Amino acid sequence: MIELHYWPTPNGHKITLFLEESSLPYEIIPVNIGAGEQFEPDFLRIAPNNRMPAIVDTAPADGGAPVSLFESGAILVYLAEKTGKFLSTDMRVRYDTLQWLFWQMGGLGPMAGQNHHFSVYAPEKIEYAIKRYVNETNRLYGVLNKRLADREFIAGDYSIADMAAYPWVVPHERQGQNLDDFPNVKRWFHAIKARPATVAAYEKGKSVSTTPTVSEEARKVLFGQTAASVR
Secondary structure (H helix, E strand, O other): OEEEEEOOOHHHHHHHHHHHHHOOOEEEEEOOHHHOHHHOHHHHOOOOOOOOOEEEEOOOOOOOOOEEEEOHHHHHHHHHHHHOOOOOOOHHHHHHHHHHHHHHHHHHHHHHHHHHHHHHHOOOOOHHHHHHHHHHHHHHHHHHHHHHHHOOEOEEEOOHHHHHHHHHHOOOOOOOOOHHHOHHHHHHHHHHHOOHHHHHHHHHHHHHOOOOOOOHHHHHHHOOOOHHHHO
16 A cells, blocks of 8 residues: 655646556545645654655565655656556666656756746746746746657656656646647647546545645745754
């Protein structure tokens, strides 16, 4: 059984996408990040960076004690290796997939996240910051669009690279991006959106919460963190 510590954000959706695709049994343990539940001692024991998602695998492949993991990219690799799905054993395809997973983790996710912050959540609208991150998001969409010009999915077959990137493209309108400008991304996006596991994953998210994560009260929790938050 996989215990998934989760809230319906792009990083949370990555893991439910995998779990629904693979049919691994799992239980969702909600972590309301707007209410500060990511700072609870029990959660910090498995996720010391006070970010969800995190998992606990109560039945790891080695038969030993439960395995806990944080960081969505690491979780995707772990689940892929556990199940033998969505990450090729062919060396060239495997590392092609992993480099695009890391592209999402180091590029698309953080840049789109800053886009969201300065365009939507920041109390002061700083023109330079908004332009900086909207433009960088646009550049990354262009990189993805070029990549998808001659293949159905990011690494050929549907993989953890697609599961990582897709949730960060779902809020494209909020990011100031028009999918009509990126026809290959648009085709890819709608192909993933139509997958039954994608539909099921996002329905699971709605069953956890349909209220905005970032309320006025939540801003203090989410955007006022210092080292003291994890002591």
